[in-house]
Amino acid sequence: MSNNEDIGQRLQLVRKIYGLTQRALSRRAGVTNGAISLIEQNRVSPSISSLKKILDGIPMSISEFFTLDLVPSGEVFFRDHELPDIAVGPKITMKLLGRQTKGRAMQILHEYYEPGADTGESMLRHDGEEGGVVVRGTIQLTVGDKIETLSVGDGYYFNSQLPHRFVNNSDGICEIISTNSPPTF
Structure with missing residues (x-):
């Protein structure tokens, strides 16, 4: 595959990932629909300035265009029953999303x-x-010397x-969606 084919196929993939038709991209970029079509068919090799103008319609830089990994590696979607419970205490469930994903x-x-x-009593x-x-119920969260009860949407x-410490002092279940960076589990 030549560089021209790489550019044409890559432009088509990027355009589709961003949910754009050739016509929509041509309007956004201020170029003809035919120009985009010819590039995607590898019948024309765009100049750097033409490619930049087209990519500005996405918007995406030329370096992103050539370096962005456009195909997801590994799993992308996870079902509830597939998520491992990594909770370390009773009465707590912590389902981990993407545990097998390399380099999280x-x-x-x-x-x-x-x-x-x-x-736990130890912070x-x-x-x-x-x-x-x-997303459901309430939780009492202690961070340092601050204590606050958080409700739905907080x-x-x-x-x-x-x-820090999490305590559910209510008579209902508390549900939270959380993230940590870097991962600790």
């Missing part, structure tokens, strides 16, 4: 705290940052080296 830069958890659940501490949003974000 973050950790995403779907957490459930039953009434009376507590991450948690680890490297990185974490954040989350309560969130948190903090340096994970600060001592």
